[in-house]
Amino acid sequence: MPLLRKDLLGLEGAGADEINLVLDTAASMKEVLGRKIKKVPALRGKTVVNLFYEPSTRTRTSFELSAKYLSADSVNIAASTSSTVKGESLKDTAATLTALGADLVVLRHPMAGAPHMLAGHIKAAVINAGDGAHEHPTQSLLDMYTVREKKGGIKGLEVAIVGDVLHSRVARSNIWGFTAMGARVRLCGPTTMMPAEIEKTGAHVYSRMEEALDGADVVIMLRIQLERQQQGLFPGIREYAGLFGLNEKRLKLAAPKALVMHPGPINRGVEIAHEVADGIQSVINEQVTNGVAVRMALLYLLMGGGPGEVAN
Amino acid sequence: MHGFKQKAVILDTEGIRRALTRIAHEIIERNRGIDKLALIGIRSRGVPLAARLAGKILQIEGKEVPVGTLDITLYRDDLSTLSTQPLVRKTEVPFPVEGKTIVLVDDVMYTGRTIRAALDAVIDLGRPKLIQLAVLVDRGHRELPIRADYVGKNVPTSKKEDVAVLLEEIDGEEKVIITEEDKHY
Numbered sequence: 484m485p486l487l488r489k490d491l492l493g494l495e496g497a498g499a500d501e502i503n504l505v506l507d508t509a510a511s512m513k514e515v516l517g518r519k520i521k522k523v524p525a526l527r528g529k530t531v532v533n534l535f536y537e538p539s540t541r542t543r544t545s546f547e548l549s550a551k552y553l554s555a556d557s558v559n560i561a562a563s564t565s566s567t568v569k570g571e572s573l574k575d576t577a578a579t580l581t582a583l584g585a586d587l588v589v590l591r592h593p594m595a596g597a598p599h600m601l602a603g604h605i606k607a608a609v610i611n612a613g614d615g616a617h618e619h620p621t622q623s624l625l626d627m628y629t630v631r632e633k634k635g636g637i638k639g640l641e642v643a644i645v646g647d648v649l650h651s652r653v654a655r656s657n658i659w660g661f662t663a664m665g666a667r668v669r670l671c672g673p674t675t676m677m678p679a680e681i682e683k684t685g686a687h688v689y690s691r692m693e694e695a696l697d698g699a700d701v702v703i704m705l706r707i708q709l710e711r712q713q714q715g716l717f718p719g720i721r722e723y724a725g726l727f728g729l730n731e732k733r734l735k736l737a738a739p740k741a742l743v744m745h746p747g748p749i750n751r752g753v754e755i756a757h758e759v760a761d762g763i764q765s766v767i768n769e770q771v772t773n774g775v776a777v778r779m780a781l782l783y784l785l786m787g788g789g790p791g792e793v794a795n
Numbered sequence: 796m797h798g799f800k801q802k803a804v805i806l807d808t809e810g811i812r813r814a815l816t817r818i819a820h821e822i823i824e825r826n827r828g829i830d831k832l833a834l835i836g837i838r839s840r841g842v843p844l845a846a847r848l849a850g851k852i853l854q855i856e857g858k859e860v861p862v863g864t865l866d867i868t869l870y871r872d873d874l875s876t877l878s879t880q881p882l883v884r885k886t887e888v889p890f891p892v893e894g895k896t897i898v899l900v901d902d903v904m905y906t907g908r909t910i911r912a913a914l915d916a917v918i919d920l921g922r923p924k925l926i927q928l929a930v931l932v933d934r935g936h937r938e939l940p941i942r943a944d945y946v947g948k949n950v951p952t953s954k955k956e957d958v959a960v961l962l963e964e965i966d967g968e969e970k971v972i973i974t975e976e977d978k979h980y
Binding site for chain 2: 508512515518522524526528529
């Protein structure tokens with residue numbers, strides 16, 4: 484079964500079959516990552532453009548390595564934030580990328596919906612590497628991959644997502660993804676950081692962290708975006724850590740052997756305590772490795788095939 | 796098999812068993828024993844064939860040989876021309892290939908392109924001492940300078956025909972047949 488889409492813009496509306504195809508392919512790619520020579524010739528002659536309108540080290544590096552391990556050529560374009568406000572300029576960029584012969588564009592953009600717009604103006608496949616507070620599908624896919632690998636499956640699991648849900652594209656993609664895979668998603672965070680009507684996505688909102696963690700199989704901690712905290716959504720870092728930080732005592736409320744995850748970069752001592760981040764239940768570093776495997780799978784699935792023959 | 800009709804049975808259950816028994820003996824004889832020998836089956840039907848050969852070698856020599864599985868999808872030379880991406884499955888070679896005598900195992904040898912891809916895939920895992928090839932059926936029509944070391948049966952075919960190997964482990968039945976395009980289909 485091929486992946487029947489031109490782009491990966493988000494996980495809203497994605498089905499379990501499609502997600503499983505990506506995760507199965509990623510499992511095969513992970514074997515390549517375990518080799519001494521991490522390189523296969525599958526995407527020779529293909530060009531990947533990493534177009535980043537927001538600073539990113541891990542996601543960009545992850546995509547860059549994924550392309551290289553599959554023998555595709557990759558170029559990085561770090562666009563200045565100033566030219567992004569108008570949709571027009573992105574359209575022009577699309578034309579340039581087409582002229583350059585890009586087969587796939589990885590886009591990170593501060594505005595929600597930017598990848599959707601780009602996808603409509605370009606023949607190349609588009610992967611959303613994070614658009615505003617909207618979606619970050621590849622992060623969610625690597626989270627699901629990690630959970631599936633560690634737990635043997637996703638269906639029926641209780642997945643708690645804790646922190647700044649309002650600003651988190653990771654949370655949004657994970658709500659869609661984990662729900663499609665048959666897990667139950669619990670959300671927890673300060674009420675000022677909980678989007679209105681988020682229950683409509685099928686997720687369940689908890690105001691106390693103790694309740695959200697009770698019996699959870701997976702705990703995903705979100706990064707507190709300290710750079711966005713001038714708005715005063717919570718009184719102080721210490722108070723936040725006291726109410727919503729994951730420490731050893733709180734982790735005991737979760738199911739035994741519950742997985743601790745974090746999309747990174749982590750603020751130690753804020754949303755997650757030192758000893759939990761480095762503890763035996765933490766799979767934070769595995770998430771990074773799995774991210775490369777999942778992105779290799781996506782590059783392979785979206786870039787293969789003859790020109791213009793992939794169904795949109 | 797849509798649009799194909801069975802033309803002839805080349806090997807039945809007994810025929811397949813005898814061919815594999817002979818190949819197992821040949822592998823042991825040619826390599827003067829099974830020291831540093833390993834079998835790698837090419838997905839899909841090379842995998843059960845490699846396992847069966849390992850079983851026969853165990854019966855004859857009283858020692859197990861390591862068995863691996865190779866998926867050659869990422870090494871295909873036609874990836875950019877196919878309209879949809881073929882499924883990538885896992886390569887599982889749980890032993891170092893360095894310095895080993897590797898016997899690649901596949902069901903049907905045809906153009907030789909699968910074997911070319913398999914050679915690249917194996918060499919990416921390390922540097923074996925030598926690589927040999929065992930196939931259940933060689934149907935000719937090579938497009939590359941590649942030949943098999945061990946052949947169950949040579950079957951001259953026309954390009955319009957197809958050879959289908961059906962194995963108990965995958966297909967629930969056991970036979971090798973020649974099929975031909977059904978004009979009335």
